[in-house]
Amino acid sequence: xxxxxxxxxxxxxxxxxxxxxxxxxxxxxxxxxxxxxxxxxxxxxxxxxxxxxxxxxxxxxxxxxxxxxxxxxxxxxxxxxxxxxxxxxxxxxxxxxxxxxxxxxxxxxxxxxxxxxxxxxxxxxxxxxxxxxxxxxxxxxxxxxxxxxxxxxxxxxxxxxxxxxxxxxxxxxxxxxxxxxxxxxxxxxxxxxxxxxxxxxxxxxxxxxxxxxxxxxxxxxxxxxxxxxxxxxxxxxxxxxxxxxxxxxxxxxxxxxxxxxxxxxxxxxxxxxxxxxxxxxxxxxxxxxxxxxxxxxxxxxxxxxxxxxxxxxxxxxxxxxxxxxxxxxxxxxxxxxxxxxxxxxxxxxxxxxxxxxxxxxxxxxxxxxxxxxxxxxxxxxxxxxxxxxxxxxxxxxxxxxxxxxxxxxxxxxxxxxxxxxxxxxxxxxxxxxx
Amino acid sequence: xxxxxxxxxxxxxxxxxxxxxxxxxxxxxxxxxxxxxxxxxxxxxxxxxxxxxxxxxxxxxxxxxxxxxxxxxxxxxxxxxxxxxxxxxxxxxxxxxxxxxxxxxxxxxxxxxxxxxxxxxxxxxxxxxxxxxxxxxxxxxxxxxxxxxxxxxxxxxxxxxxxxxxxxxxxxxxxxxxxxxxxxxxxxxxxxxxxxxxxxxxxxxxxxxxxxxxxxxxxxxxxxxxxxxxxxxxxxxxxxxxxxxxxxxxxxxxxxxxxxxxx
Numbered sequence: 245x246x247x248x249x250x251x252x253x254x255x256x257x258x259x260x261x262x263x264x265x266x267x268x269x270x271x272x273x274x275x276x277x278x279x280x281x282x283x284x285x286x287x288x289x290x291x292x293x294x295x296x297x298x299x300x301x302x303x304x305x306x307x308x309x310x311x312x313x314x315x316x317x318x319x320x321x322x323x324x325x326x327x328x329x330x331x332x333x334x335x336x337x338x339x340x341x342x343x344x345x346x347x348x349x350x351x352x353x354x355x356x357x358x359x360x361x362x363x364x365x366x367x368x369x370x371x372x373x374x375x376x377x378x379x380x381x382x383x384x385x386x387x388x389x390x391x392x393x394x395x396x397x398x399x400x401x402x403x404x405x406x407x408x409x410x411x412x413x414x415x416x417x418x419x420x421x422x423x424x425x426x427x428x429x430x431x432x433x434x435x436x437x438x439x440x441x442x443x444x445x446x447x448x449x450x451x452x453x454x455x456x457x458x459x460x461x462x463x464x465x466x467x468x469x470x471x472x473x474x475x476x477x478x479x480x481x482x483x484x485x486x487x488x489x490x491x492x493x494x495x496x497x498x499x500x501x502x503x504x505x506x507x508x509x510x511x512x513x514x515x516x517x518x519x520x521x522x523x524x525x526x527x528x529x530x531x532x533x534x535x536x537x538x539x540x541x542x543x544x545x546x547x548x549x550x551x552x553x554x555x556x557x558x559x560x561x562x563x564x565x566x567x568x569x570x571x572x573x574x575x576x577x578x579x580x581x582x583x584x585x586x587x588x589x590x591x592x593x594x595x596x597x598x599x600x601x602x603x604x605x606x607x608x609x610x611x612x613x614x615x616x617x618x619x620x621x622x623x624x625x626x627x628x629x630x631x632x633x634x635x636x637x638x639x640x641x642x643x644x645x646x647x648x649x650x651x652x653x654x655x656x657x658x659x660x661x662x663x664x665x666x667x668x669x670x671x672x673x674x675x676x677x678x
Numbered sequence: 679x680x681x682x683x684x685x686x687x688x689x690x691x692x693x694x695x696x697x698x699x700x701x702x703x704x705x706x707x708x709x710x711x712x713x714x715x716x717x718x719x720x721x722x723x724x725x726x727x728x729x730x731x732x733x734x735x736x737x738x739x740x741x742x743x744x745x746x747x748x749x750x751x752x753x754x755x756x757x758x759x760x761x762x763x764x765x766x767x768x769x770x771x772x773x774x775x776x777x778x779x780x781x782x783x784x785x786x787x788x789x790x791x792x793x794x795x796x797x798x799x800x801x802x803x804x805x806x807x808x809x810x811x812x813x814x815x816x817x818x819x820x821x822x823x824x825x826x827x828x829x830x831x832x833x834x835x836x837x838x839x840x841x842x843x844x845x846x847x848x849x850x851x852x853x854x855x856x857x858x859x860x861x862x863x864x865x866x867x868x869x870x871x872x873x874x875x876x877x878x879x880x881x882x883x884x885x886x887x888x889x890x891x892x893x894x895x896x897x898x899x900x901x902x903x904x905x906x907x908x909x910x911x912x913x914x915x916x917x918x919x920x921x922x923x924x925x926x927x928x929x930x931x932x933x934x935x936x937x938x939x940x941x
Contacts, residue, residue, distance in 0.1 A: 503756075513757070529752065606880055612832070614871050616836065616864075636752055640750065656754060656758065662741060667740070674685035
């Protein structure tokens with residue numbers, strides 16, 4: 245019987261590992277659909293940014309209540325994984341609580357994990373409360389209808405169920421330990437699950453063993469299934485938050501990269517000596533699809549966990565405009581997924597859609613380029629960078645700028661100012677000073 | 679100051695074989711917008727008052743290209759930028775002062791890549807330095823104890839991380855700074871950025887500048903301090919929207935400093 249369990253366990257682990265690897269590889273491939281961008285400079289500063297922002301969650305503290313709840317879930321996620329390691333070793337080798345030889349250290353650790361499990365559980369219950377009972381507005385913008393809200397609910401309920409499984413597993417284990425059952429040596433401390441023990445006290449050793457096994461299996465299979473849910477979910481942020489903050493923009497937020505191919509064109513037009521007349525003319529300007537964006541833009545989109553802080557601080561969104569920076573990120577991911585699925589299906593000809601099938605010009609033109617969204621994001625996602633590139637496409641490829649902006653361009657070309665003033669009046673103020 | 683102030687151009691100094699220590703980049707709003715011209719004049723008076731060796735480009739100045747860039751017209755931006763760079767490099771400009779955060783941002787962050795390498799200062803930072811160096815003092819205390827609120831412009835604040843210099847100036851003016859609810863890195867845009875000021879806003883429930891002006895008026899401050907000519911327009915319009923223009927003044931930090939020195 246024991247060996248059968250071990251074989252089933254190893255097979256489950258291998259299947260879960262295989263599918264996870266496969267789906268993560270697909271995400272990696274989709275991210276790399278984006279164009280090149282060098283974000284390998286200043287590794288020291290990058291590590292520091294990652295440690296501070298992702299590991300230390302420094303940008304979460306701006307909103308203290310969700311920050312505390314999120315910290316419970318986050319720290320629980322990281323530390324309970326140590327116990328998962330034990331579960332995996334036990335599963336493969338048929339041992340039981342293999343780390344229990346650590347004695348008092350083990351007892352303290354298991355006790356600590358139980359407290360964490362309770363905190364995760366409480367955190368998730370309160371997250372559900374905030375979302376569905378308090379109805380925090382940022383969880384109910386139009387883009388959250390349907391799947392995104394379902395996704396959030398699945399994540400929170402799964403985490404609650406997984407934590408209950410740990411606690412019930414420990415409670416039944418404890419009941420077995422008390423009864424002196426073989427294979428269940430006294431180990432661990434159970435500050436939380438002790439309260440569940442009365443549920444099991446009257447059960448026979450045989451049925452308790454079955455119960456303990458059921459909870460054990462439920463917990464670990466639940467984790468493996470949840471792991472494989474991640475690549476389909478916004479919850480993938482628990483993985484990508486780290487590389488995404490590592491590859492953060494380190495330059496001032498106000499800086500927008502100059503398009504190099506245009507620099508050369510302009511230099512040629514101006515007859516500048518360092519213009520490269522042999523350089524190929526630029527193929528296209530700006531971005532109309534995710535493949536025109538940088539890989540970091542696409543990584544941003546896969547990292548987004550749809551918390552909506554960006555949208556809640558967006559001046560356009562706060563004043564009722566259509567623009568929602570979160571939707572920009574969700575659309576980018578959806579479009580990358582769509583292209584990825586076509587690649588998976590072996591379709592080579594391009595479809596008749598692009599990122600602008602998802603994002604309307606009205607959204608793009610409502611942006612104030614104020615950087616509130618990028619500043620607010622707890623994991624350094626930059627929606628503005630995508631908006632800017634899409635605007636470039638609309639203006640330079642499609643000539644579809646709003647009429648007033650075209651007027652502004654004309655004024656700059658003719659008078660060197662965005663308004664219709666005569667360039668010769670530029671220093672008129674200087675003659676009127678006194 | 680009764681005598682006529684002369685603002686030299688770089689070309690004029692150049693003819694005399696002089697290179698200015700500081701180029702005062704006026705910007706389009708500062709040059710043409712009537713309200714913003716007052717900011718320009720205030721800043722120029724401070725420079726004259728302190729005997730700074732500065733000059734303007736005058737008619738040789740042209741739009742930095744910033745609004746074109748934010749609106750997506752990279753071509754126009756780079757043409758403007760390279761023309762401006764050619765002129766400034768031709769004169770051997772090394773240090774630029776500007777009262778416009780948008781000019782500041784693009785000159786400082788986007789020009790170097792195109793061959794324009796200068797020390798670029800926004801006037802809030804520049805004035806702070808003048809105060810710290812003891813060159814600028816405020817004897818009269820016009821603003822002593824006066825309730826002033828400060829609006830962080832996006833392009834000085836979040837875009838470039840300058841939050842303390844303007845507050846420091848208000849502190850030196852002995853004013854009572856009343857912070858807005860959304861301030862510093864949480865500051866709410868005035869509604870002008872991203873080339874919005876050149877077009878009607880998209881359909882919504884409220885104008886951004888009205889939202890921001892409302893917040894500022896609710897602080898009960900008598901002065902809203904700004905650091906950007908576009909914020910100036912938006913906030914002034916917002917204050918007018920609530921018919922509060924007689925109770926609440928929108929003033930640039932340069933104007934506050936000039937007023938405090940009777941310039």
